[in-house]
Each structure stands twice: as structure tokens, then as C-alpha cells.
Amino acid sequence: MRYKDTLLPRIGKPVGFLLILLAISAARVSALTNDDCLGCHGDKSMTTQHDGKTISLYIDGDAFKKTVHADNGCLSCHVDADVKGDEHPVPLKPVDCAACHDKIGERYAKSAHGVAMAKGDKFAPRCYDCHSKHDILKPTDPKSTTYPLNIPYTCGRCHQEGSKMTETHDLNKHNITTNYSMSVHGKGLFEDGLIVTAVCSSCHTAHDVQKASDPASSVNRNNIIKTCSKCHVGIAEQFQKSVHSPLVTKTNKKLPVCTDCHTDHSIARVNQRDFRLIIARQCGNCHEHKTETYMETYHGRASLLKGGERTAKCSDCHGSHNIMPAQDPSSTINTANIVKTCSKCHPNANQSFTTYLTHATHSSADKDKYPYLFYTFWAMTGLLVGTFAFFGLHTILWVPRSIIERLKAMTKQHPH
Amino acid sequence: MTRTPVLYVERFSVFQRFIHLLIILSFLTLAVTGMALKFATEPWADWIARVGGGFEVLGALHRFCAVITFFYFFLTMILLYTSWKESDKDLFEFIFDPEGLVPNLTDLKEMIGTFKWFFGGKRPYYGHWTYWEKFDFMAVFWGIAVIGSSGLALWFPEQFSRLFPGYWINIATIIHSDEALLAAGFIFTIHFYNTHLRPEKFPLDPVIFVGSVPLEELKHERPREYDQLVASGELERIVTRRAPAAWLRRLATVFGLFVVTTGSVLIVAIILTMFKYIQHN
Numbered sequence: 001m002r003y004k005d006t007l008l009p010r011i012g013k014p015v016g017f018l019l020i021l022l023a024i025s026a027a028r029v030s031a032l033t034n035d036d037c038l039g040c041h042g043d044k045s046m047t048t049q050h051d052g053k054t055i056s057l058y059i060d061g062d063a064f065k066k067t068v069h070a071d072n073g074c075l076s077c078h079v080d081a082d083v084k085g086d087e088h089p090v091p092l093k094p095v096d097c098a099a100c101h102d103k104i105g106e107r108y109a110k111s112a113h114g115v116a117m118a119k120g121d122k123f124a125p126r127c128y129d130c131h132s133k134h135d136i137l138k139p140t141d142p143k144s145t146t147y148p149l150n151i152p153y154t155c156g157r158c159h160q161e162g163s164k165m166t167e168t169h170d171l172n173k174h175n176i177t178t179n180y181s182m183s184v185h186g187k188g189l190f191e192d193g194l195i196v197t198a199v200c201s202s203c204h205t206a207h208d209v210q211k212a213s214d215p216a217s218s219v220n221r222n223n224i225i226k227t228c229s230k231c232h233v234g235i236a237e238q239f240q241k242s243v244h245s246p247l248v249t250k251t252n253k254k255l256p257v258c259t260d261c262h263t264d265h266s267i268a269r270v271n272q273r274d275f276r277l278i279i280a281r282q283c284g285n286c287h288e289h290k291t292e293t294y295m296e297t298y299h300g301r302a303s304l305l306k307g308g309e310r311t312a313k314c315s316d317c318h319g320s321h322n323i324m325p326a327q328d329p330s331s332t333i334n335t336a337n338i339v340k341t342c343s344k345c346h347p348n349a350n351q352s353f354t355t356y357l358t359h360a361t362h363s364s365a366d367k368d369k370y371p372y373l374f375y376t377f378w379a380m381t382g383l384l385v386g387t388f389a390f391f392g393l394h395t396i397l398w399v400p401r402s403i404i405e406r407l408k409a410m411t412k413q414h415p416h
Numbered sequence: 417m418t419r420t421p422v423l424y425v426e427r428f429s430v431f432q433r434f435i436h437l438l439i440i441l442s443f444l445t446l447a448v449t450g451m452a453l454k455f456a457t458e459p460w461a462d463w464i465a466r467v468g469g470g471f472e473v474l475g476a477l478h479r480f481c482a483v484i485t486f487f488y489f490f491l492t493m494i495l496l497y498t499s500w501k502e503s504d505k506d507l508f509e510f511i512f513d514p515e516g517l518v519p520n521l522t523d524l525k526e527m528i529g530t531f532k533w534f535f536g537g538k539r540p541y542y543g544h545w546t547y548w549e550k551f552d553f554m555a556v557f558w559g560i561a562v563i564g565s566s567g568l569a570l571w572f573p574e575q576f577s578r579l580f581p582g583y584w585i586n587i588a589t590i591i592h593s594d595e596a597l598l599a600a601g602f603i604f605t606i607h608f609y610n611t612h613l614r615p616e617k618f619p620l621d622p623v624i625f626v627g628s629v630p631l632e633e634l635k636h637e638r639p640r641e642y643d644q645l646v647a648s649g650e651l652e653r654i655v656t657r658r659a660p661a662a663w664l665r666r667l668a669t670v671f672g673l674f675v676v677t678t679g680s681v682l683i684v685a686i687i688l689t690m691f692k693y694i695q696h697n
Contacts, residue, residue: 297586297589301453301454302471302475304462305453305461305470305471306462306465307469307470307471307473310472346574349574352577352578352581353573353574355581356577357583360586362590370583372583376587376590377590380590380591380598383594384594384598384601388601391606392606394530395605395606395610397531397535398609398614399614400534401533402614402615403615405615405616406618409616
């Protein structure tokens, strides 16, 4: 077919000339229509060979009309397909989405994915790896690859443990998709069908994905609180007033961010077993001595056994996002509030009861702080060692004598 | 009862045997459930909790057995009271009866005699209770007082803290835990060995379950008691040809060995754990 030959005479040469000028100036507004392309690509049997594989070149024209790019011509993306003859050069150049989506293109180029692409990493995703090619729908369309319910699958194509990408790249985190699907966010998505739950891009962003070690990353330590606060606004407000907030505590020491207590991909519901069992360890990453000594008490000991998630954990007494030092009047363990705090589990708690030492030990390190515990322990240990020393000796000395007695009794019964 | 040519003498009454059965059942359960908490960091403790159905179940069993303990303590007091009333002695005489349960100078002499016997001396002239048996009895008495009172403080910490400072609960924890370690350690090693596992008795002395011993055994093991029984003429009255029933002997062996095995396994786990702790520190 010769489109240009038939088009020009009808309109007239002057108009035709103007049109050509317009076409050149307006980034060559296509002279080819989508129907023209579909003349060949609408044929389901159209294939080509690439690396020994048969690849379909069929495009579903009706489906394309429902995509976000329905109003675009094929040539607006496949610019090099605009040729005079029947056949365009093969293969066509990769589509440059940034030609239109220039701002997103710039961000992508700076992202971990874009940098990997620039370095020639063949696993680095192009736009279409996430957005698809001819089926791009709005993210609000349930069929879109970027619809919240579908995002974990979209990202999981590469990031699922065991994929070629995970096996060829040195990654800090493992089993992220499995952990995510077990997490409170993943369950919200997969079990409760919530599209307002956090999916990959909620935390990692879509086009600005960076490794957590990168200061610009949305999941970098310094940005985590801001990232989580996008949804957890009320919690963030409380947290910013607490002792853990950099706004309150000025220190060179590392202050905790959300993920330090809650973990990242495997984040669990705080009232559930999984979270309650790890919280002491999480706090212990910084408050080491406090956790060690907590483990010496009934609360800590019982927490290690089956069902132990129900005993008091750090946050049950100290609060969580609102933690304040004990001397602050708003602290849950301030003398003004502690009876109330203990009463959550011990309804008959009283002021004297609250002098129970929840972190005390009898160790020599705490000897000066709690001498009565230290001396009680060693008095008891002395009693124990003394008793066993005496009776242990008694028993050991008895063994040979007892054997002799038994042999004597046996010879008496069966005289030879 | 089976009639045999062997003569038997009753050593423990049905009431005494019942008390000891209560002690076994409650003590073993208290030890298993309590040690699971004390050594919660160990896999074997978690295994106990999982088999038991969680630490709250262990706690409920522990408190139930504490009640049994107070109950048998009470029964023992009744037993002592009735034996006092039957003895025609005043209270002081009864408590410090040379053949009673309170240790005396004879016991010290017998203890020294026993050490000599270990090295080839003559076997001491033991009576109705040897000094190690008296120690067992007194230790349980002392143990119940100490473990029982500290245990009550831990069971009712809110009420306890109305009477005493709250940090006394910490002290009660140490006392309860370490005294229990002493008690369990003692019963599962020293008592098991002295009474059952020593070669003369191995694997089990069933008398605490079946009640009576052959007269010959009494004569050999407790010559002073035998001579006293002969001298007072009481032996004629109490000696019998009725041996303990065969089913009772079998049951005693099976049950006794089960208990001795369970206690021994627990104490081995505890000892290995303690070694690990000592190595780490």
C-alpha cells in the first residue's frame, strides 16, 4: 500500500506541503495509522525467530484501545517504524518512554534499577518489565501490573528468592516476597484484600528505588520514619515526641527507627505471637543489659516457653511509640503511673508491689546495686554446694562398699 | 497377700505409704514444671512446655501440686500427732525420742562409723531410722517451709507486697529457685542412690510401696531395731508370713522405676545445663 501517494492528491499539493512541514516539526506526527500497523501485526500467526525462540509479533488492537496509550499511535513509541515502504527495519530500536515521560525517565536513570541498566546488567528492569508493553493500564485498574494487588507479583518476578536475578546478585535481604506475604502488610493484601496496605512501592517508591544503604533511598535509616509516616501518621506524631525521636534526644548514639523494632519485610502484627516473641531481642540490640536482666526474671523466663508471648514484654510496661524516660511525668513507668501500668496484668498491684525489680540480677556486676540479691544467691549456692559436697562424697565412698556387700549377699544365697 | 515360708515385718503403714505416694507425684511434677521455667533457655525446657501445652499449663500444674504438698504436710502433722498420742510420751520425749526422726548424737556416731565402714570397718549398728533417712525427712520438712513460703509469695505477689517490700519478691524468687534446685538435685541423686540405686538395693527398694520387709533383711540392715524388737518381745506380735501381693510388687517396680528414671533424666539435663552455664561464664 502506498499511503502517501493516495493521501496527497486528495488534499492538494499546498496543503500537503504544509502537512509535511508540520509533520517534521511536530516530531513527525505519524502518517501511518494504527490500523496500518495492525494490517500485519493484527495477524495472530505473525512470529519471528530470536535466539532460536519463536516470538509472537501479534498485537491485540482491541485490547490496546483500552490502555492508557489508546490515543497514541504505534509510531509515537516505535518512532523508527515510520518508513515509506511496507516493512520497517528489524529489529526496531527499544522504545524510549522518556521521550514523553521525561521526568520519570530522569528519576529512573538515577534509581538502582536505572544505574544497573546503564551498567549493562541484563537483569535490570526496563519500563515494560513492570508496566508491560501494549497492555499498560492505569494503576487504579485492577488488571494493571501496577495495581496494588498485583505489585508484589510484578516485583516478585525478579525479586522472588531463587529467581535468576536473586541468584546472580549479591543482595542484603533474602526471601523478601515470602516474608512479605507472611507480614502484616502482606496479609492485609493477600488475606484481607486491602489495596491500602503497604506494597513494595509504598515503601521503596516506584521509580526512585535505591538500595537502603543509599542516603537518598526511601528505606534508608534516615528516611524510614518519613516513609512509614506516609500511612502511619498518628504513630509518627507520638513517636516524634518520644525519647527515641531525634527531635527529643540529641545524641551521637544510634536512635531507633521503625524497622529496628518492627523489622522490614517480615513485619508482624504487634499483638501477635511473632512480634511479641522478638520484641525483647529487638530492644536488646541497644538495651543489651536491660534485656539480659529481664530474661533473668519470671517475665523473661516464661516468655521463652510455649505460650510465653503472653507474659509482659518491654512495650507492655514501657509503651511503644510514646516511650519516655522514667522521670518524665508522662512515662508509663513514672512512679505516678506505674501502679496503673502493672495493673494491666496484676489487677491488685499497689505501690509496694511496683518496687519489684523487673530487671534485677544477682550477678556480681549488680552487686552494689542489689547487694541483698547477690548475697541471697551466694548463701543459697553455698548451701547447695555444701550439701552436695558432703553427700556427694558420702555417696562416692559408699559405692565400692555397696558392691562388696551385694557380692557378699549373693555368695551367701548361692554358696559354692 | 501371699503366704510364704519367709517372715515379714511391716515397716510402713498404708497411711505412710499414701503420703509418700503423694510426695512422689507432686514433687516430680513440681520439679519438672519448675525446672522448665528455671532453665527456659534450654531446648529440653521448651520441649517440656510444648508437651505440657504451654507455660501456663505448667504453672497451673505447679500450683496444683503445691496444694498437694501443703496437704501432705498437713497429713504428716496428723501422722506425727497420732503417733505421739499413741506413744505415752510427753511432747519433748516424743520429739527427741532416741529412735525418732530428729537427729541426735547416735546419728553422728553412726555417720562416723559409716565412713569407717566404707573403708573396711564394721557395719554400724543401725536402728529403725538411719541418719541419712532422718536427713531425708528433715530436709523435706525444711524444704517445704522454705520453698513453700517463698512459693506462696510468688503465687500471690500482689498480696505479699502489701505485707513486705516488693523487692522481696526478687529475693523469694532466688530462694525458691535455688532451694528447689537443691531439693530436686538431692532427691534425684542422693536419695535415689541411698535408697534405690546403690548396688545393695539396685534397681529399687520396693518397701515404701509394698510396706513390709523380710525379717532377715531387717535383721541385717537394722540390727539395733531387730534386737530392740526381740528384747521387748514385740517381734512375736508383728511378725507375719503374709508377703506383699505379687501384683503390688510388680506395680511398685514399674511405677518406682518410672519415677526414678524420670527424675534421673531431669537431673542429667540440669547437670549438663549447669556445666554449660559454668563454661560460658
